[in-house]
Amino acid sequence: MIRNPKDLTRYTAQERANHWVVGICFILLALSGLAFFHPAFFPLAQLFGGGVWARILHPYIGVLMALSFLAMFFRFRSLNQVTPADKEWLSRVGEMVDGNDHNMPEQGKYNGGQKMLFWALAVCMLLLVVSGLVMWRAWFNLPVGMVRFGVVIHAATAAVMIGLIMVHIYAAIWVKGTIRAMWYGTVTRAWAKQHHRAWYRQVTGKS
């Protein structure tokens, strides 16, 4: 669907589909995982048909998320290499949070914050997969010392990751004109010029 032929393509259909497979898995995993995280969240297990179903489904959804995240990781890895401009952006992130981003250093397709999130999520994902497999009694029966270590890592990493995703979602809501990039793939030229000027120049050839 083309809204305006001048709009810039930010994500292809495959990239969007990949992102949403990861996203849906993450939401299901967070809801079912929180059910076991603390009694206050146990009622969330009802969304999956009760505690037993939540326990059965959670690790399989986890495997799907791990595989789809791996695909996304290789898609976006090269675009997330940290540059000196990103470091400067990060050192001045306070101005950005304060809502005054007009003097921020020029950013490519991703800004320093997005790149940090990318790498932080990759680390979380790795820790969750490894510790998750250690806890998966349906298939594995590992020494109790390892499982005890695994459950602590799994719970702590999951809490950090839920926090990171909250920031990710809020950033998309806060910066108007962003979410459409993940719905149907395009952003306006004005959006690109304001938030990712170096990328704007690169794709339009303009100054």
Add this chain to the structure above:
Amino acid sequence: MALQSLDIARRSATTTESPSVRQTTEVAKLIDVTTCIGCKACQAACMEWNDIRDEVGSNAGIYDNPRDLSAESWTVMRYSEVEENGKLEWLIRKDGCMHCAEPGCLKACPAPGAIVQYANGIVDFHEEYCIGCGYCITGCPFNVPRISRKDNKAYKCTLCSDRVAVGQEPACIKACPTGALQFGSKQQMKDYAEERVADLKERGFKDAGLYDPQGVGGTHVMYVLHHADRPQLYNNLPDNPSISPMVALWKGIAKPLATLALAGVALSSLFHYITKGPNEVSKELEDELEKEEA
């Protein structure tokens, strides 16, 4: 079995008080290892009363049979041959749930009410609420609970909570031919153990003593040991069992704090939005690009 709902002192994954107006006597089973002859009558009685039959296993060349606890074998005799003072000693320990005062299984369990501790000290699994995650195994300092491969529920010794609830002693106690198994109030069992220990000391076992490990707040299954200074002689009975610090960290204060932190992130986002407003593309830039396009 929830025969005594008034007398539930603790309930898994529950953050509010349990019914606690009624006090009941704490009970205990005493296993006098020094008078056990290893006849396995207790194992047979356990199978019979609880109506569970393990698969017939294979002989591994030792007396231990079945080889290990399972969802269908809630108590097993463990035979250790050790040399003490130049003599062979055959140490036979009846293994099973210790019914800890501070149960690691109950602390670790995420399913509300799947594990309860009665006011009399018995720790019981309510399989109908069990979700099969195996966290109880992770929490147990004695490696007791087992997940059934048939139904993915966790099982262990109930200390015959159904029998105790109606004033009977556990099935294993009733079957023991030598009096090595005793059942009564925890205090009675301690008093009886004291006599046994004094007797053993008189007969040359200077390190005889009662195994009631305080690291788990004491247990409702206690042992009289000839070598109480070295419990590991008895097929690796832990010296000083306690809930692993990993489990304490996992199930302790960290999770409520993490929950608060996440709520903090969500609320800060909301208040950031309503105080700073959305980050919109500037009108100036939009107009400039519109002109360019025209």
